[in-house]
Amino acid sequence: MGSSGEANAVSKGEAMSPAAQLFHAPTLNCYVIASLGSKTRIDPRVVKEGLRHTLLKHPRFTSKLVMKGRKPWWIPTTVDLDEHVIVPEIDPNIDFPDRFVEDYTSNLTKTPLNTSRPLWELHLLNIKTNNSEGVGIFRVHHSLGDGASLISLLLSVTRKSSDPHSLPTLPSKKRTLSPPPSSSFCSLFLAIFSWLSLIRNTLVDMVSFFATILFLRDSQTPIKGVSGVEHSTKRFAHRNVSLDDIKVVKSAMKVTINDVLLGITQAGLARYLNRIQGTNTNGGGPKQAGRNNELKDVRLRAAILFNVRPSAEIQELADMMAEKSKVKWGNWIGYIILPFALTLQHDPLKYVRQAKSIIDRKKHSLEAICTFGCAKMALKLFGMNVAAAITHRILYNTTLTFSNVVGPVEEISFCGHPVTFLAPTVYGHPHALTIHFLSYVNKMTISVAVEPSLIPDPHLLCDDLEASLKQITTVVKKTLIPDIV
Template identity: 25%
Template sequence: MDNQCLDEGTSPPVSPISQSLNSSILSLNIFAVFELETPITEFEVQEICHKHILPLNIRFSSIMERNKKGVLRWKKVFTRAEDHLIVPKFPLGLARETYEEHLREYLSKICCVKFSEDKPLWELHLVKYPSLKGACTLIFKASHAIGDGYSLIRLFFKSFQRADHPSLPLTFPKLSLKKQGNSTVLGMGKKMLGFMGKCVNTTYDVVESTLRVTCLEDRPSAIRLQSSPNKEIELFKPFNIYSVTLSLERVKQVKTKLGATVNDVITGLLSYIIHLYTSRKTKMDQCGEDCSVTDSNYGAANTNMTLSVMLNMRVFEGFTNIEDMIRADAWGNRSRSMFIKLPTFTNLEKVNPLDFIVKAKETMDRKKNSMVFYFIDKVLNAAACIRGQKGMEKMVYLSFKNASTMISSVIGPKEKMALCNHHVNSFYFFLSGIPQSITFTSVSCMEQLKLVVTMEKGFIDSKLFSSCMDEAFDDIFKVAFENSQDKEYNSNITKTRTCK
């Protein structure tokens, strides 16, 4: 059929950030995976597209196209749901464990496929085979140019219902990045010192962020390959995927015990996992695969590694919960990177797993006592003014490439979800197209915390890394709640061991 397009006066332009996320050097895609308790039909999925996805935002029925003036705009085109629905075929009669492997391989496969330029940048994949967590799996794939994770949460909010009370809306936890603590500061002297400290932190963070998105990059390590000149190879690499589900209540208990936040606990966990993996991978490389790796502190690499943390900038625009964002229709790409140095401990040093959370809390508290968040867009806009759109695209690309790894988090509803009366057993998301060998995503949903890691095939030892993830969680909870020496550690919780 013929394309139906809006006139140029009503076709919205593609924002510079969205252009940067779907450019010749960077192509970020978001994958949301829903494992349903009962099979859903293709007709039901198409109805969801027509009723909820297509009417939600013009970007779901538009392509990127330059007008006669060279301005890139969202051009409205005729869109059929069936053209965006893909149903893969697997062999019949296999065990659930085998279908689980097929699902993982299928996810890796579709992550390496770029979107067609003549269709809107989204797809739905219906895997009509059982997995370990459901009777079928619905995969939503969308270009990050359409919107960020919190934009897509709006889509899920409109499409899904509460499993227990379908007539009631889903509810979400509050959002806050404000530094916790006593808000009362005694004396003008302390206020002045606090203001000066914030100015120092802001200056340091602005300089660090500017260098990080221009020329400062991490050295090669067990989780970071030497940079390749072929960006196409960097962006579209097959990977292994592994996920761990934790009780959100258990994570909150650790958070409360250490006076931290959930984000502090997650960041500390990632640091500890990477510490275990780099230590053991270094030892295996030194003495062969038959070498024992029971000593987790042997051969810890003294390599500075940086974690790129994706922030939801709406928090700094006055929003305190997702319901406010939904009512305000706060669509778009408002996620930005914040850089955090991962702690690396010296060789053969006895490391308490909680040290990593304490160190993460200290770093995050210092970041919160900074105004760098309000300067991030100014730095990007300055690059666009000086070097044009290509300059901004390069900076956004380097914000990922120059860091060792990254994490992106979203907050899902508190209640169990249902889609067309099909209960959702498991929900997680991840990203593809990032020039890193290992990435993390986390989602708190239905009173669970789901942590997902994607690992580049042929470089990251996925079996070793997944075992380190499992061990890290066990160690953290054991030390926090069962270790008899925990009281002595807790009394000195403000002291941090020497890190490099």
């Protein structure tokens, strides 16, 4: 009778996709973890009722993992929210509440989720911190979906604070139209040149991609992970900076927000590495000239995960929970390997210009689509173990993960609780450093996940990233917008 019941359940379930299986490999057992700050204390009963009408409509969040033979299946199950929504008792007068939240979040990385129930949980910490009156911590296994789909799902279960019945509004991408060419001959020439350039860039990027799999490894720096880093406990920190400052730099330099964020990251990492490696023996400041010569020869690259789905509006993202949604759920990600320049620059705007040059070059390449296709092919031809080994090799031979996610433009509420910040990140992959950016109203949240034995103070790195933004913004206002005080 037991075997008959299991067979009946499997017939109603869904086989786990090969891409999702990758995230259960021992070397790629990855989780998405997102902290959410609330302006008010969090009422667990209200949250549970809200989840019942939103998150529990999604089949991935109401299914458990069951092995049938050698194949894993998603099997529908009854969800007991008391098992998934965890509310620890906390002393309201605790010393250093922000440190307590960081330690609590770090401790979550020590234990896996219980596979006998759906692979997600929500921890509600009613403790007053510098930025909130309460904190929610989502932990979701990466096999349930990629970062884009999971963060989109999280946003889709929120509502505008000004209108509790409306979904959040995300910034729309504006397309700029190029002026028409002067002649049909000119148009044909530009089209041919563009296609040849696209093919050349893609070939160069894929050669670098395969070289990274085979032998091309980043230099060993204080932020480069060592063997087994994917299994270690991680620490997390986040910092809110001014989105308006980022927009000032974007407009004045005629670049994108992503260009600015990548420039800030390069500048911040240059500051950080020069500080911890380039100090004088008597405790003085950085020996910039000597360190710059050393850092000039350092190979340091970021693995950037790209969502290869067609862009979707927030309503379509919310509709991912529907069975016949046009927006594909799951893990639809390709890789782009991006080189970083680490030398200290006399002109801090050079970091942004370098970033723009690199990103413009990468935009004119099919690297993300090709790497996504290669991953699917490796899974079909060689199986999950080989595909996982290849993915691990790519990440291990690079230094960090970098991503930028566009968030709501107005204040949102989660189950009636006004949100002060959103800070998503991931862990379980072979990087000692992960940097995520997410915009929210007039703020940009920088989230870092680190291996504490290599990067013992993630707040120091946040300080350098914030200081880099301030320095770049100051120079922009003084040189490109002189009328701004």
